[in-house]
Amino acid sequence: MINPFLPSKMKILDIIPETEIDQTFVLAGRKPVKPGQFFQLSVPGAGEAPVSVSDFEDDKLFVTIRKVGRLTNALFALAPGDYIFARGPYGNGFDYRDYVDSDLKVIAGGTGLAPVKKVIKHFIANKSIASLEVLLGFKTPQDILYRREVRAWVDAGLATLTVDKAGPDWSGNTGLITGYLKNLDLSNLENCKFIVVGPPIMIKFITIELLLLQVPEENIWVSLERKMSCGLGKCGHCKIGETYVCLEGPAFRFARARRLLD
Numbered sequence: 001m002i003n004p005f006l007p008s009k010m011k012i013l014d015i016i017p018e019t020e021i022d023q024t025f026v027l028a029g030r031k032p033v034k035p036g037q038f039f040q041l042s043v044p045g046a047g048e049a050p051v052s053v054s055d056f057e058d059d060k061l062f063v064t065i066r067k068v069g070r071l072t073n074a075l076f077a078l079a080p081g082d083y084i085f086a087r088g089p090y091g092n093g094f095d096y097r098d099y100v101d102s103d104l105k106v107i108a109g110g111t112g113l114a115p116v117k118k119v120i121k122h123f124i125a126n127k128s129i130a131s132l133e134v135l136l137g138f139k140t141p142q143d144i145l146y147r148r149e150v151r152a153w154v155d156a157g158l159a160t161l162t163v164d165k166a167g168p169d170w171s172g173n174t175g176l177i178t179g180y181l182k183n184l185d186l187s188n189l190e191n192c193k194f195i196v197v198g199p200p201i202m203i204k205f206i207t208i209e210l211l212l213l214q215v216p217e218e219n220i221w222v223s224l225e226r227k228m229s230c231g232l233g234k235c236g237h238c239k240i241g242e243t244y245v246c247l248e249g250p251a252f253r254f255a256r257a258r259r260l261l262d
């Protein structure tokens with residue numbers, strides 16, 4: 001029997017710099033995975049942490065990592081040709097079938113874009129929804145992830161991009177992401193579904209606005225970040241009440257997430 005706690009080695013094929021503190025690692029050896037699921041990544045001696053899958057194609061898996069501490073420092077010291085250890089994927093992820101025929105709005109702040117990037121790419125390529133609109137917010141222009149793709153989405157009229165604080169070379173939108181909800185086409189509100197990912201404070205204020213607009217809680221999905229350890233429903237680190245976020249989440253309909261956060 002395969003030990004589910006045993007990580008496997010994944011070779012780093014490429015490292016794509018995104019910002020000063022974010023890098024996308026391209027790993028060889030794709031495992032069956034859904035957007036919104038996560039892997040427990042580790043480097044011997046430096047620990048282990050959950051990281052969302054940001055993309056996958058053929059036999060490649062992409063993870064975008066922010067350098068914040070012990071493990072991520074160790075990951076940033078690696079180079080193409082080195083190996084990362086990975087367990088997973090874990091969690092439920094986003095289910096494409098939940099959004100079929102809807103007017104889907106994806107609202108992402110900062111690194112929250114990573115777990116939904118593949119959802120956006122999927123629905124651009126696959127016309128199974130009625131429409132797609134994306135609203136993206138970053139702290140500054142330097143913090144924008146996936147610049148080439150984000151630029152293409154904006155140029156195609158698919159995405160609105162804003163930064164909290166502009167720099168001298170920035171001529172785009174500025175201000176908090178909540179201020180740009182008005183840019184979304186909500187004329188057919190009963191057919192709209194929303195995925196909201198980002199820092200907890202952003203999720204809080206976006207969902208308040210959506211509920212004021214009378215969006216049903218069932219039509220809003222959020223992703224909850226909790227401290228994880230096993231990822232397998234065994235250790236209880238991620239538990240809120242009776243809910244194991246690592247198993248039943250991290251993606252939840254807001255109707256459920258709200259009860260977990262209350």
Ligand SMILES: Cc1cc2nc3c(=O)[nH]c(=O)nc-3n(C[C@H](O)[C@H](O)[C@H](O)COP(=O)(O)OP(=O)(O)OC[C@H]3O[C@@H](n4cnc5c(N)ncnc54)[C@H](O)[C@@H]3O)c2cc1C
Pocket residue numbers: 038047048049050051052053063064065066067068069070071072073111114115224225226227228250
């Ligand atoms: C489901 C899920 C998905 C995730 N997906 C991603 C992802 O796609 N990409 C990503 O980058 N992260 C992701 N994370 C977050 C990631 O797991 C954490 O950032 C993780 O803690 C990093 O591990 P670390 O050992 O590098 O940091 P740690 O050393 O554990 O540090 C974690 C936090 O502590 C702070 N800290 C560290 N050292 C100090 C210090 N000396 N003094 C004060 N504060 C300190 C850091 O600023 C950081 O905020 C995800 C988390 C979850 C739960």
Ligand code: FES
Pocket residue numbers: 227228229230231232233234235236237238239244245246247
């Ligand atoms: S992380 Fe161990 S039970 Fe969820």
